[in-house]
Amino acid sequence: MDNGTLIVDDRATSVWVTLNRPDKMNSISAGMLADLENLMALLAARRELRALVFTGAGRAFCAGVDLKAAQERVSGDDGPAANAAFLERLRDVLVKVERFPRPVIAAVNGLALAGGLELVLCCDLVVAAESARLGDAHANYGLVPGGGSSVRLPRKVGPNRAKQLIFSGDFLPAATLAEWGLVNRVVADAELLNATAEMVERLAGRSPVGLERMKRMVDNGLEQPLDAALSYELALNALHARSADRAEGLAAFNEKRTPRFTGR
Incomplete structure (x- = not known):
């Protein structure tokens, strides 16, 4: 990928994508969006794939949109238009992930917040490490969702629990989100990638x-x-x-x- 924000591991019947901005907790930049958009276009023709996996480098899955870059975007004269254009592109890329024709798996290795949670919500299956924490987080900074959490989260966990997560800005343990139906499996931190690989292996035997x-x-x-x-x-x-x-x-x-x- 041109901007170096993704590590792509092609395993023939599956592709593993590591979000690779560990010094920024894998926050979503314009460059990462471009890399994700290019990747999804390349994978669209891969008819032999059984699964697509997302995980994060370092201690986070994805902490959301890069807020420093977001502040810079809105500081100019065209700030509102630039922000709207970024969010529209974010929406379009996440829809491509959501509509990828084969199962998409999130291997959540740490914090998945705001835009990171919105990426998780676009995945079909979620495996999370015991130490993982997930939350909407927009409310903590006076923001509102722009990548689909207000729409997808209620459909996954119901409106009351979605409002709790969105209104509070809290980061909840993976085990709690498993009880709510958002996370399929919680495993020991050291077993996250192995457990995800086992899930992918099962899918590899399917049509x-x-x-x-x-x-x-x-x-x-x-x-x-x-x-x-x-x-x-x-x-x-x-x-x-x-x-x-x-x-x-x-x-x-x-x-x-x-x-x-x-x-x-």
Whole structure:
């Protein structure tokens, strides 16, 4: 990536992305947004991928938008317009993460605050270290969300708990967010990457096209009335009935062997 804010580890069926501004607690800069945007464009054509993983370098997952850079943005004559343009780009990049066709996993290794929490909210699965703390944090600095936490957080944990987290600005333990349904698994700090790799390994044995369609079923179902969501599920099921991976899965079952999925 041109700005050096990401470390990308390509593992064939998965890509691991480390946010790499450890001296700034991996806060989101304009350069990081550009690198993320470029990365998502490159990965869009990778049909063989089973998973995309995000984690952070150093002691934080991501502490949010770089507030020093944000202050510099709003200090000029075009401050409001520059701030709006940055937030629109942040929104667009996070939507690309959220809509990535395969499972996206957050391996939360430390603080995930404000924009960092908003990145977590765009992930399908969340593994967190025991020491991780997550929070919205905007209220602590007189700010309001701009990267989607006011929209996505209530859908993940319910409106009352979302308001508690947003209004208070508190940083909550990963274990609490697991109870709330935001975090899938909490593990010892030293086991975070191994536990995430185990999750990725399980996904690696699944059909890429099947994973894509199941993700679409769930995500689209959340936005539709029940009858429409059930019809959408059947429509994708009918499409999937013609896939080579479905035929391979059934053949493997009958032949008592491990399926060899190709993503078609």
